[in-house]
Amino acid sequence: MKKPLVGITTYYVYDVENAKYRHIGAPGQDVMMASTDYYNAINLAGGLPMPIMPIDDDDYIDSIVKTMDKFLFSGGSDVDPMLYGEALRYDCGYINEFRDRFEMKLLRRVIEAGKPILGICRGFQLINVFLGGSLYQDLKSQYESSIQHATRNVEKHKKTHKLLIEKESILEKIFDNSEILINSKHHQAVKTLGENLIIEAVSEDGLIEGFSSEKHSILAVQWHPEMMYEYHVEQLELFKWFINQ
Ligand SMILES: [Mn+2]
DSSP, X not given: OOOOEEEEEOEEEOHHHHHTTOOSSOTTOOEEEOOHHHHHHHHHTTOEEEEEOOOOOHHHHHHHHHHOSEEEEOOOSBOOGGGGTOOOOTXXXXXXXXXXXXXXXXXXXXXXXXXXXXXXXXXXXXXXXXXXXXXXSOHHHHSOOXXXXXXXXXXXXXXXXXXXXXXXXXXXXXXXXXXXXXXXXXXOEEEEOOXXXXXXXXXXXXXXXXXXXXXXXXXXXXXXXXXXXXXXXXXXXXXXXHHHX
16 A cells, blocks of 8 residues: 655754754755654554755645645744744744745645644644644743643653643544643643634643644644654654544
């Protein structure tokens, strides 16, 4: 059987971001970057992972949407608050307008084409914003909690907080459990939920950590299963579900 082609979004890195610590390329060159974790996870789950070059061209985007069977919207920089109608707060992180513009166009076409979508971290937040939801620009200053969601210097696979899974949700089917432990690498989170989205799981302090949409074939999570599966095998089940559905 032919393996499903899974298009995975990538970082678009401006020359100026790369310039300070340049290891590759020449001055003036923008580059594409991606964490290998996504590609390894999709490959192990039985899919054929393909990086999507961020090229802002409508013909290109149409071809990609036709060619790929499924789409993974990956992690990365903060979504521009202007896209959910808020002014930029002092504690919002780095914003890449090129990537936002490209991925919003891509997401629109993928949803129109009805192809399955898996969102992770930034991908999860981008989908929420696309469907009319909003985000906390920075949890530390906007959401009172004793849980550390932004564990920047903690190992990628380290379990740091609980995930409380909704009854009869997709995540309950995937993990066969109502509660698991997950990593946490986000300083932003869903504030108001987008249209047609259903909550799949929350953290103990009440933040949405997973949502789905049957209408749009979306499953999206705030944590990073691709950083965990090597150490915590249950996390690979999420990618297997995505490939096999
Ligand atoms: Mn978290």
